[in-house]
Amino acid sequence: MKYLSSDDRERHKRKLNRLVRTLAKLTRARRSHKRQKLHDPNHLPALRIYAPQAIDAYNHGRRSELATFLAALREHFRDTPDRTLLIDFSRTKQFVASGTLLLYAELTRLIEYRHNSVKVRCTAPANDRASQVLEQIGVYNLCSHRSHGTPTRHDVVHWRVARGHLVDNTICAPVIEAFEGQLATPLVDGLLGGLAEAMANAVHHAYDGARDDGLNYTDMRDWWMFSQKKDGHLSVVFCDLGIGIPATLPIKRPWLIKQMEKFGLPVNDANCIREAINEGRSQTGLPGRGHGLGNIIDVVEKVHHGTAIVSSNRGYYRSKEGTASLDNYRDSLMGTLIYWDVPLQEASLVSEV
């Protein structure tokens, strides 16, 4: 044990006193700042918007909640940009890939719409997994929320987000190729081809008009991609926040609308998506080599337990192991969401895709 000299003891004492005084000063300043804010007639408290329990774009009920939540976010950025936005995730327990990508894309778009001038904060979910998801995909970062540390959960650490505005697969390839040993080579090629088509669609067609969200914001022509490894499956989701396939079809493919009318098919969003896909598939007539949206669906056509979904605005078209289904939701996505789900490992046994 070392004894300090009386001089050293005095020096340490003075140092400690200085620290105590500084701390007290800081506390007083902080309290005074808080009081000033409370009495400042120009200061507005943060506007709190609650995120739904589940961030899901495919379940009917949950999709409505997500759509309402996203509409509230848009409204805040449009009408009250001078107020701090507090996104309250405290009730959120589940993040489903497609809805999560949509939330991330919408949030980044809104932040850039107001040139980063809107203060966005968030409260963390009580659920640990949900909190790790927000950390992993960068939502905490977008909301200037303190880091909760590097995610550790095995069902979260494989979530990846990518974003771009060009048709450039060098951005997406590392994400897909990371699963090379667990996916058949043609399937890796197919997913990359599908992503290239999705990017081309986003860049060439999705932003041909103003999105019907009241923001009149046309500067951004981005796409977002998200991948997730879960329960032995790889899910890849791609989205754009454009005007949607049902809105572009009458402009780009008016004959398809006439064809639907001729055969008495209702011109709704789901039927528009189906027509666009079927046209792409019939253009090449080759198995697994569709054109455009047809190519996107063909990726999983022969994959056992493989699924592809093209959702745009209110409609969706799903292909599961070659069987197609389609329907319309009540709420619009206000954009296009493409989803592939393929099994890992088992897929490597599939020789032909």
Add this chain to the structure above:
Amino acid sequence: MEQQIVISIAKDFGRYPAGRYLADGPYSGQAFREKLLVPALNRSNGAVCIELDGARGLASSFLEEAFGGLVREGFDPQTLLERLQLQSDDPTLVQEIKEYISSQSSAGSH
């Protein structure tokens, strides 16, 4: 005897070709056509071998613009089919390109 020109998309152009026009990105179909295909076809009257394998995610927009675009630039489809030797383990890929040359399909898909 004329020496055959060989172009490997993966080695000579890019491993991840995607997109249609130059503005789409660095590895577009138009860029491939203008930088490699057209100069190779103009260099001689012989065969031009295109190695497709190794390039990943070859999508229709890239292929149509690269090869279908040759016809739009004035190359005769029949001559192209004779001169271009398309090599791939995937026969549907070769067939698709030949179809883009023989009958131009409309661009885009949304």
